[in-house]
Amino acid sequence: MTAIILDGxxxxxRTEEELAARVARFKGATGGRTPILATILVGDDPASxxxxxxxxxxxxxxxMDSLRIELPASTTxxxxxxxxxxxxxxxxxxxxxxxxxxxxHINERACFDAISGHIDVxxxxxxxxxxxxxxxxxxxxxxxxxIMRLLAAYGxxxxxxxAVVVGRSPILGKxxxxxxxxxxxxxxxxxxxTVNLPDLVKQADVVVGAVGKPAFIKAEWIKDGAVVxxxxxxxxxxxxxxxxxxxxxxxAYTPVPGGVGPMTINTLIANCVDSAEKxxxxxx
Ligand SMILES: Nc1nc(=O)c2c([nH]1)NC[C@@H]1CN(c3ccc(C(=O)N[C@@H](CCC(=O)O)C(=O)O)cc3)C=[N+]21
Numbered sequence: 001m002t003a004i005i006l007d008g009x010x011x012x013x014r015t016e017e018e019l020a021a022r023v024a025r026f027k028g029a030t031g032g033r034t035p036i037l038a039t040i041l042v043g044d045d046p047a048s049x050x051x052x053x054x055x056x057x058x059x060x061x062x063x064m065d066s067l068r069i070e071l072p073a074s075t076t077x078x079x080x081x082x083x084x085x086x087x088x089x090x091x092x093x094x095x096x097x098x099x100x101x102x103x104x105h106i107n108e109r110a111c112f113d114a115i116s117g118h119i120d121v122x123x124x125x126x127x128x129x130x131x132x133x134x135x136x137x138x139x140x141x142x143x144x145x146x147i148m149r150l151l152a153a154y155g156x157x158x159x160x161x162x163a164v165v166v167g168r169s170p171i172l173g174k175x176x177x178x179x180x181x182x183x184x185x186x187x188x189x190x191x192x193x194t195v196n197l198p199d200l201v202k203q204a205d206v207v208v209g210a211v212g213k214p215a216f217i218k219a220e221w222i223k224d225g226a227v228v229x230x231x232x233x234x235x236x237x238x239x240x241x242x243x244x245x246x247x248x249x250x251x252a253y254t255p256v257p258g259g260v261g262p263m264t265i266n267t268l269i270a271n272c273v274d275s276a277e278k279x280x281x282x283x284x
Contacts, residue, residue, distance in 0.1 A: 001249055003250050004251065006254045006259055008254060009257075011263065020061070029280060034064045035064050035095075035275070037059050037065075037066045037095045039066055040087075041068070042102045054265060094275040095272035095275050095276075121271035121272045122271075132175065144179050146265075146266060146267040147179075149266075150254070156206075156252060161206050166197070166209055198218070201217060202222070202223055207222055212232060214238045215238055219241075219244070225251045228241060228252070228254065
């Protein structure tokens, strides 16, 4: 069986061409302003700094400006909330990315939920999650949203499929499960307290690795012909799924790197362009 490689890097690159054209149109309509994504990085975790830089670079590639806010690890919840509220009030800002994780003493949920819904382009607010789950208009969480766009780009049929999501985090596993449910999958959500994880994964037509542990999901658990989506990202180009033994016997898989990661960033940027266009329509 020749597996389809779900090439997120290629799909993202194609989409960037279209986004660049939309940014150019926005500039034409506003006398040269661009959509602006505000990125907030708290503390000095080098991996987080790299991801935020990748997001700013993606903005630049489509001709968008970004407003980079870097705060010390000692920042309090109230100080971070004040920054977010100021960005909410700034009419030039069309999207906010608050990079997860923030230092442990900060109430991350309170800070996510302070982001105004219309500029929650990373899809992290509770209200956005609820609206997405109910099938109402909202920007879905960027990583699962990117996965859905990637599956759509390759015409992967979802209705009636048994999707097994391994992981239940607020911005990855939980919204992933709701998006697959809304796409008419039968969804099983597995997590650290799940009994018989291998048996559940063995039933999956679609497997999503979203646990954050390198090669935690073993190749032998995955059935022939499954669609394998790996949302893990670990040093050395390793995902959450043991991939090498699978590539010849599954229907499709996301490579790591070059699969889910580029689609996450692309979804964030696409949502920000969308938000900017909506702001323009609504005369701001
Ligand atoms: N509020 C918030 N939203 C996020 O979306 C978010 C976050 N916090 N915190 C951290 C995770 C991680 N994340 C990645 C995005 C792109 C790549 C990516 O593009 N990786 C490249 C490889 C990069 C490399 O290692 O060179 C790839 O997979 O091809 C990886 C990881 C977004 N996250």
